[in-house]
Amino acid sequence: MRSHIIATIFSKEIKEVLRDKRMLYLIILLPFFLYPVLFTLIGGVGASQQEKLMQQEIAVWVSPNAVDTPLPDLLAQDPSLKVEMKAFAEADLEGQKRTMGIQLPDDYQERLNNGQSAEIVIYADQSQDVLNMRERILRTQLTGLGDQLLNERLASKELSPEFANPLSIDSVDLSPEESGDRMMVAFLPMMILLFIFIGCIYIAIDITAGEKERRTLQTLFTTTASTKEIVAGKFLAVAAVGIVSATMNILSLVVAMNIQAYLLEEESAGMAMNLAPEAWVWLVILVLLTTLFLGALSLAVVLLANSYKEAQSYVSPLMMVVLIPAMMAIMPGVELNMQTALIPVFNVALSIVAILKGNFDTSMLAIVAAASFVYGILALYLASLSFGNENIITGEKVNWKALLGK
Known part of the structure; x- marks a missing residue:
């Protein structure tokens, strides 16, 4: 594959994202300001209502x-x-x-x-x-x-x-000091996966089904760029937006939670992470690999739609693929083991929970990373099959047997 063509396609998609003010505000800028403002209002109203109740x-x-x-x-x-x-x-x-x-x-x-x-x-x-x-x-x-x-x-x-108190009962928490607080452990894995998906899916819709509807995707295939180069360029754009969206949303959420804790005078309710450097490295690796998988999967699925409206109907089923495993990961008794480490998305959610708790097993995280990488490659291969199918690109009836037979 020619790197300069991939870079050109990537640059073109990123420029279109930056030109699309609606997507820019919705995915990147709005969440960064929305959560602090929203949580500030909630915290202020909550404190005010509590004071009013006490004065009644x-x-x-x-x-x-x-x-x-x-x-x-x-x-x-x-x-x-x-x-x-x-x-x-x-x-x-x-x-x-x-x-x-x-x-x-x-x-x-x-x-x-x-x-x-x-x-x-x-x-x-x-x-x-x-x-x-x-x-x-x-x-x-x-x-x-x-x-x-x-x-x-x-x-x-x-x-x-x-x-009158013959027994004095006390308990000592042996969890590592660098572990995150319980609220963050419960919600952050789901938030990370959800924000990555949101960042990936909407740009994926725009550069696939949206371009099919505008008849610009078909034009791209008349150039000298190969199918693999087109897939690589578009995938890198989707992955970049997904990572930026997740980062902005998580930073905004952390700031918002600390603002609310300050307004309610509950310092312990704030969100703070004191993780070891090794934990941060694994967290970054898992986020990147998850973006690889979700970005490629989004490209492969929404390309099947022939219009922007049709592609939006695929969002809810795909979101369930992210939300359900993420919610199951915080259930009591669910742990990362050899079986759960091989389940897509679920393994990443369990890994993030283990990292935030500070009791992760490096060998298990390596297995999760390897499995996520394989799933990402398979999703990319599926996306390349979709992009390489003329019927899918032109919006005609697809021969699924012939497509999957490849």
Whole structure:
């Protein structure tokens, strides 16, 4: 193959991508700005709504026998709670808006004096967000009150707080320090594969079915360029856009997640990767090989369409080829082994999960890389068969037996 012809075709396709402002904005520029803006809005609205919920006035009905208990003082700490001492039944709260009830047993104080346990029941319609949040806050406060009463009991018996807690359970996380956080491990493999596919599929549609519809693809075959050179040039363009699209989307997603974590004041919720250099090398290799496979597969499939609209109908089935294995890879108990290492896309998703967790096996990653390379070559060969079939290029009826027989 002549490298200068391949470079010319590649340059031509890239220039067309850069001229197509819609594709440029949709695949590369829009995602880079969309996620930070979107997550900033979500984080800002979420924080604002949470503050509004905390400021809403809530009516709290408390059974009268709670008068001489610490409960009224505990509720009085929140000025948004309108406390009313009254006897009520569960049915009385049905249909009430922003109203919750706290029921103490009639022998509440007697049970506490006898060293027994007294049950406090909180009634709240938890389908109402404001009541659901207040119920959780109130339960935490009452748990603290219970701990205080327990310490008083232990002190009266001259016992240390450790007496009521005979076993102290702790756990040590032995996962490598360089592993990524759990949120990133769960979602990043799927995001990487999805963004690579999105970047590949739309340029693949434009330079195959789109050119067939514009009658420019047929013209290309009248030049001195061979079929292999045409496939190589177009494939390199698809792969380049796929890698750029994935990189821009992932960077944007990481920035967006950290912005949201900052707005919600949850620093641990941010996305950060502290991977070893070897892990980064394997991650780059797998992304490149996945782009090779998905780019070639996209070219081979969408070339069968005779129009841009028809090619778009192939997007959803192909997307399932990416999404389903990626989602299965984060299921509990699914691991990278000799069997799963040979399943296309699924093996890459499992490898990325292992890399982010920091417990990857280099030999298994090598097997995945080799398998992905083979699948990519097979997809490229399939694409070359499609490009080399005159009926497919001209949009006529295809003899599948003759095509696949090659």
